[in-house]
Amino acid sequence: MIIRKKFKFEGAHIVRDCSSDRCKKSLHGHSYVVEVFLTSTKLDFGQMIYDFGLTKGTIKDFIDSFDHAYAMWSKESEEFKNFIKSNSDRYIEMPVSPSAECFALTILFIIDKVLGATQFNNGEGEVKVRSVRVHETDTGYAEAFLEDLKWFDYELTDIHFSQSIKAEWNDPGMYDKLKLYTSGVLTEKPFVNPFVERKFM
Numbered sequence: 001m002i003i004r005k006k007f008k009f010e011g012a013h014i015v016r017d018c019s020s021d022r023c024k025k026s027l028h029g030h031s032y033v034v035e036v037f038l039t040s041t042k043l044d045f046g047q048m049i050y051d052f053g054l055t056k057g058t059i060k061d062f063i064d065s066f067d068h069a070y071a072m073w074s075k076e077s078e079e080f081k082n083f084i085k086s087n088s089d090r091y092i093e094m095p096v097s098p099s100a101e102c103f104a105l106t107i108l109f110i111i112d113k114v115l116g117a118t119q120f121n122n123g124e125g126e127v128k129v130r131s132v133r134v135h136e137t138d139t140g141y142a143e144a145f146l147e148d149l150k151w152f153d154y155e156l157t158d159i160h161f162s163q164s165i166k167a168e169w170n171d172p173g174m175y176d177k178l179k180l181y182t183s184g185v186l187t188e189k190p191f192v193n194p195f196v197e198r199k200f201m
């Protein structure tokens, strides 16, 4: 079984080296729609794969990082990157191009790590991200699966969120915690879901 939760963000980018002239040469934006698909090995005590509400914490905060933000490939020139950094508060530097494909891969990559760093407290099974679909326009989307992550060898430390983005997270330290847990420095899962008092056993 698969569940799906939809998120949205308004983002800006340039996709260098693509075939579309407008896309590769001009800064432009899209109203992105992100669909996150989750699976599990069993249903939780509420007979759900994963309560939709639980995706509105860390996962939503990460996706919302891209809202009103400029997403740029770290391969951009230092001059261009410095221009963005000194003239725009919200930006994300990524080791991959900000194409729909790479947004999907990057969001999938982070959600996979977030789920691994989350302590589930309502009898959930092994909750996994099945895929992430990123709609760039009404007519085009890219969908990334875990097996596609093999195309890139990137680490959480290669993705940089600006200070202004981090300041708006419910926990401004969440990305540092995720990096510490993923690298094994932190041994306890940093994201803890609420305990649920059960009425039916």
Ligand SMILES: Nc1nc2c(c(=O)[nH]1)N=C([C@H](O)[C@H](O)COP(=O)(O)OP(=O)(O)OP(=O)(O)O)CN2
Binding pocket: 015, 018, 020, 023, 028, 098, 099, 100, 101, 136, 137, 138, 139, 140, 142
């Ligand atoms: N496979 C991909 N192709 C394109 C991407 C992408 O991320 N992955 N991105 C772009 C551009 O960002 C562009 O702005 C969107 O392109 P397109 O779908 O052609 O946009 P239009 O609004 O012109 O499309 P309509 O057909 O009018 O809906 C280009 N390609």
